Amino acid sequence: MKKIKNARDKITDNEVLRSYDKYKNYLSELQIYEEYGSASIFGKINIFKLSSLYKRSGFDVNDRKDLETRFQKFSAKVEQVKQKDPNVDLRDIRTQKGRNIVSDIIYETQNDKRIKPADLEAVSVVENFALYIALEQVDEKVKDKKRVLEEYEIKEEEFDEAEKSFRRYQQSGIIDVYDEIMQMNQGQAPSKIVHYAAGTLELRPSEAKRDLTVMQILKGNGTINNSKDKLYNVYNVSQAVIDNIMKDPGLTPEEKNKKISELELMEYQRVLKNVEEANRKQNTDRYKIARENDQKEIS
Numbered sequence: 585m586k587k588i589k590n591a592r593d594k595i596t597d598n599e600v601l602r603s604y605d606k607y608k609n610y611l612s613e614l615q616i617y618e619e620y621g622s623a624s625i626f627g628k629i630n631i632f633k634l635s636s637l638y639k640r641s642g643f644d645v646n647d648r649k650d651l652e653t654r655f656q657k658f659s660a661k662v663e664q665v666k667q668k669d670p671n672v673d674l675r676d677i678r679t680q681k682g683r684n685i686v687s688d689i690i691y692e693t694q695n696d697k698r699i700k701p702a703d704l705e706a707v708s709v710v711e712n713f714a715l716y717i718a719l720e721q722v723d724e725k726v727k728d729k730k731r732v733l734e735e736y737e738i739k740e741e742e743f744d745e746a747e748k749s750f751r752r753y754q755q756s757g758i759i760d761v762y763d764e765i766m767q768m769n770q771g772q773a774p775s776k777i778v779h780y781a782a783g784t785l786e787l788r789p790s791e792a793k794r795d796l797t798v799m800q801i802l803k804g805n806g807t808i809n810n811s812k813d814k815l816y817n818v819y820n821v822s823q824a825v826i827d828n829i830m831k832d833p834g835l836t837p838e839e840k841n842k843k844i845s846e847l848e849l850m851e852y853q854r855v856l857k858n859v860e861e862a863n864r865k866q867n868t869d870r871y872k873i874a875r876e877n878d879q880k881e882i883s
Contacts, residue, residue, distance in 0.1 A: 585712070585714050585715060585736060585737055585738050585739075585742065586714045586736045586737045586738075587711065587713070587714070588710065588713050588799075591604075591710050591713075591799075592604060592605075594799050594800050595706075595710070595798060595799060596798055596799075596800060597706070597798045599703070600706040600707070600795070600798050603699070603703040603704060603706065603707050604706075604707050604710060606690050606694060606696060606699060606703075607677070607686070607690070607704060607707045607711075609694065610686065610689065610690050610693075610694070611675065612641040612642070612643070613641075613643075613658050613693070614662070614674055614675070615641070616634075616637045616638060616641060616655070617655075617658060617659055617662055619637060620633065620634060620637060620655075629652050629655065629656070631648050631651070631652060634651065634652065634655055635648060635651060638651060638655075654693070657692070657693055658689075658693045661689050661692050661693055662674065662689065665685060665688075665689065672685065674686070674689075677704050677707060677708045677711065677712075678708060678712050678715070678745075678746070678749075678784070678785055678786070679749075679785075679786050679837070680701065680786045680830070680837045680840075683701040683702075683704040683705065683708065684701045686704060687699050687700055687701045687703065687704050700827075701830070702826075702827075702830075705785070705787055705791055705795060706794075706795040706798055706799075708785050708787075709781055709785065709787075709792065709795040709796060709799060710795075710799060712746075712784065712785060713799075713801075714736035714737070714738060715736075715738060715742065715743070715746050715784055716746065716777070716780045716781045716783075716784040716785065717736070717777075717780075718732035718733070718735075718736045718738055718743065719743070719746055719747060719750060719780055719784055720776060720777060720780040723750075723780070724776070729743065746784045749783060749784055749785075749786060750780065750783035750784050751783075752783075752836075752837075752838050753779070753782065753783030753784075753786075753838055753841075754783065755838075756838035756839070756841070756842050757842055758782070758788070758789065758838065758841055758842045758845050759779055759789070761842065761845045761846055761848075761849050762774070762779075762788075762789040762790065762845055762848075762849075764849060765790075765848060765849050765852050768852065768853075768856065774789065774793060775802060777796065777801070777802070778792050778793045778796065778802075779792075781795070781796060782841075786837040786838075786841070787841065788841045788844055788845055788848075789845065790845070790848055820848075820851070821844060821847045821848055821851055825844075825847065826844055829843055829844055
């Protein structure tokens with residue numbers, strides 16, 4: 585699949601940049617693992633070959649003992665994942681399941697106790713840009729499927745899986761929930777690319793919009809194009825609540841996202857009600873005017 589040229593330079597958020605670098609380091613180490621061979625964890629390691637592979641990928645190879653330990657740890661973790669699911673795609677972060685797996689490996693092998701699946705959501709929006717753009721173009725009858733597969737170098741099975749994911753998203757009711765927030769907030773529906781990205785990548789539309797903004801894809805009228813997303817914070821749901829919902833094994837990805845989106849709508853309605861009540865008590869529109877001015881700053 586084609587990638588965005590100079591994608592790293594387009595990311596405007598330091599935390600997303602950090603996660604992006606972590607993921608790229610993970611991919612490099614996965615490539616080393618695949619080239620060296622999984623059997624290495626059971627026998628004596630050829631440290632010269634291993635050092636050469638790491639050096640070629642841009643890693644520090646000054647301490648060979650640490651390098652050997654690092655590789656053994658990475659190999660053991662990958663083998664553990666593959667034993668549970670022999671067909672797992674260790675490069676795929678398009679789905680919630682994939683982000684869970686990859687973030688867990690990064691957590692264990694890069695000594696990063698802060699990394700979590702949600703940190704890879706924005707990275708997924710970066711890495712899979714061609715996929716949801718292609719789906720939008722086919723769905724909106726701009727181009728046909730054969731053309732986008734060739735143009736964006738997408739495998740047909742990748743496209744088909746992404747399309748299935750988007751259809752589930754359409755049927756879940758998430759679009760109506762999020763569009764209601766946008767209509768109340770900005771008087772218009774969001775850019776279609778928000779829903780194509782969210783549906784393709786099993787994200788909430790609020791997350792997809794924020795991540796597309798971080799990549800500087802969304803700009804202009806009716807969109808937010810700075811990293812201090814004040815409007816988003818108006819209906820921000822507690823991260824602890826989001827984490828608990830995302831961990832619920834009894835819910836599908838779409839059910840999780842709809843449940844959180846509904847909480848976002850309730851939070852927005854609560855804030856809006858408080859603003860209107862303050863205006864009523866003060867017999868003035870100054871709160872309303874302040875809120876409208878605040879929105880203009882970020883539009």
